[in-house]
Amino acid sequence: MACHKKDANMTDKYYVTTPIYYVNDVPHIGHSYTTVAADVLARFFRSAGRDVMFLTGTDEHGIKIVKSATEKDMSPQELADSVVVGFRDLWEKLNISNDDFIRTTEPRHEKRVQKIIQTLVDKDEIYLGSYEGWYDEGQEEYVTESAARQNDYLSEINQKPLVRYSEENWFFRLKKWAPKLIEYIEANEGFIKPKARRNEVLSKLKMGLESGELGDLCISRSKEKLPWGVEMPNDPGHVVYVWVDALSNYYNALGLPEIGDEFDGAGRRYWPADVHLIGKDILWFHAVYWPCVLMALDVPLPKCVFAHGWWTSEGQKMSKSLGNFISREKVAEICDEYSRGAFRYYLLRAVVFGADGDFSMEMFKQTYNVDLANGAGNLLSRTLKMISKYFDGILPEATAELPEAKELLVAADALRENSQGWMTNCQFHRYIDAIVHLVDATNRFIEETAPFKLAKDESQRARLGSIMYTCAEAVRLVLLYLEPILPEEASTGLALLGYDRADKPLDQAGKWGGLACGTQTQTADPLFPRKA
Structure with a gap:
């Protein structure tokens, strides 16, 4: 799948990417988290x-691929x-709406890497040099002597022993550009998020320059050591x-450079x-x-690099031996038992994006029941049932003044005003x-009225009709704003309300009175059946 051309008149663009995922491992919750977040932004x-342009894909070159392939008696390409296939299947399972899926083994990518x-x-930004030092094979990066010593010559990420390498390679003049990058980061506060990650990068950059440990970047490997990769055009x-x-x-996925x-x-x-x-490990x-x-x-x-945290499972680091690894199969199992929308919702509800989080099935079920089954889902059901019972399913007019609706209306307005930010x-x-606040405010409104x-x-018919309309309109807005997270359930709920958005942009559709x-409304089975 390649970047496709859209209406040239649409100038207000938005481009979101996930990392391209390394194919030496199978997809799991970490991959799901980043991709679901990107999908929600895109939607x-x-x-x-x-x-909108939403890009994801796979990184298919490198020594780890060669080693994994050899262990499995396969070629790297095989x-x-x-x-x-596993990544594509999982994205389909999670209802991911990416516009493109790029593989680094595709000619459209490899040829553009060579052009870069x-x-x-041609700009004299790379040169042939020699290097001897410690190498982290898991991260595929060289490590300074002081950093290696500080971590007892083990990888900071996976704790595996560092390897001593000595070879002649091509280097990019990273040190030349580091001072300019520091200036850029300091002048553009939103370039790296969250703020703590920005501070980490700035501190490490400045310390590296001051100590002299920030070296130029090795950008090649000899074919003898790494036969699987894009050939250097000059060597x-x-x-x-x-x-x-x-x-x-x-950049390449956009057909750039030409x-x-x-x-x-x-x-x-x-x-x-x-x-x-x-993820914060590749910041x-x-x-x-x-x-x-x-x-x-x-x-x-790019306008922003946002590094999110890592997931643990049931309070512990994920491990296949502990039985708490949230694999692609486990994700599919959860989606089948609850819904893929529910899984998407929990990933973004359970933890502040940017912080570390813990995946707990008990908390998952609790969040599902409280927020979705008893919350948004129940509000829709009770509203539709009341309209059916009191007005034969026909949405009544809102003619009476309802001072009790103030909190609800303020909540609805705040959601519309702040959602884009x-x-x-x-x-x-x-x-x-x-x-959730709008759901709660609407439930309180029902109890109060x-x-x-x-x-x-x-004699209270007009007031009753106004209450029913207010409830229905509040539920419409709840579902409208839930749609990027729970596209299927929200779409079903909006159809039950008889709502036809007619391609209105969210800022218009989000106005009160839609x-x-x-x-004619309809009753139906609960959107989110409660789980015992």
């Missing part, structure tokens, strides 16, 4: 009327092809090292990316290596909190 901004490298050669004896290869996918093929410039208007969503590569390479190429930097800043917790009592008094009086 929200499409709903807001923006021209391994990549087999693992990619050749441009760096057939070397292949491009994984980070320049992998990171450039965000190389004379059918993909040239197809997504040019989307650059720079609005946000790269990543340095995205917040330092990638922007410095872009600066050297004279290409605008929250989503722009990946503040999913605040967005969901506002939806007691429509079941008013229904017994014919339901037409006289609309």
Whole structure:
């Protein structure tokens, strides 16, 4: 799948990416988390009327791929092809709406990597040098002597022993661009989020320059040591090292730089990316290596790199031996038992995006029952049942003044006014909190106005009708804003209300009064059946 051309008149673009996932491992909850978050952003901004590009994909080169393939008696390409199926299947299971899926073994990517490298050669931004030092094979990066010593010569990430390497390679002049990057980060507060991660990067950059330990970036490997990769255009004896290869996918997927093929410039208007969503373990590569390479190429930097936290499971680090590993199969099992929408909702509800989180099935069930079954789902059901019982399912007019509706109306207005800002800043917790607050305010409104009592008094018919309309309209807004997270359930609920959005952008659709009086509503089974 390649970047496709959309309506050229749509100028208000939004470009969101996930990392391209390494195919030496099968997909799990960590991959799901980043991709669901990106999908929710993509769906929200499409709903807001923006021209959206949502990219994900797989990273298929590198020494780890070669080693994994050898262990499985496969070629690297065969391994990549087999693992990619698992990622595609999981994204389908989770209802992911990516516009493109890029693989680093595709010619459209490999040829553009070579064009980027050749441009760096022509600009004298890379040079042939030698290196001897410690190498983290898991992260595929060299480690300084002091960092290696501090961690007892073990990987900081996976605790495996570092390897001593000595070889001649091509290097990118990272030190040249580091001071300019520091200036850029300090002048653009939102470039790295959350703030704690920004501070980490700045501190490490400054300390590296001051101590002299920040070296230039090795961007190649000899074919003898790594036969599986993109050949260096200026040196057939070397292949491009994984980070320049992998990171450039965000740019290459848009048909950039142009190389004379059918993909040239197809997504040019989307650059720079609005946000790269990543896990915190790959922040340095995205917040330092990638922007410095872009600066050297004279290409605008992405607007934001957002690093989220890691997941534990049932209070412990995930491990297959402990039986708490949230694998692709486990994710599918949860989706089948509850719904894929419920799983998507929990990922963004359980933890502030950017912090570490723990996946607990007990908390999952509790969140599902409280927020969805007893919350939004029950509010929809009771509203539809009352309209059916008191008005034969026909939505009545709202003619009476309802002072009791003040909290509800304030909550609805706050959701509409703030939703875009929250989503722009990946503040999913605040967005969901506002939806839950509207649900709670509407339930309190029902208890306070007691429509079941008013229904017994014919003289209160106008007031009863106004209450029913207010409830229905509040539920419509709840479902409308839940739609990026729970697209199927929200769509079903809106159809039960008889609501036809007619392609209105979210800012218009989110205004109070979107339901037409006289609309036929329907009752149905609960959207979210309660789990015992």
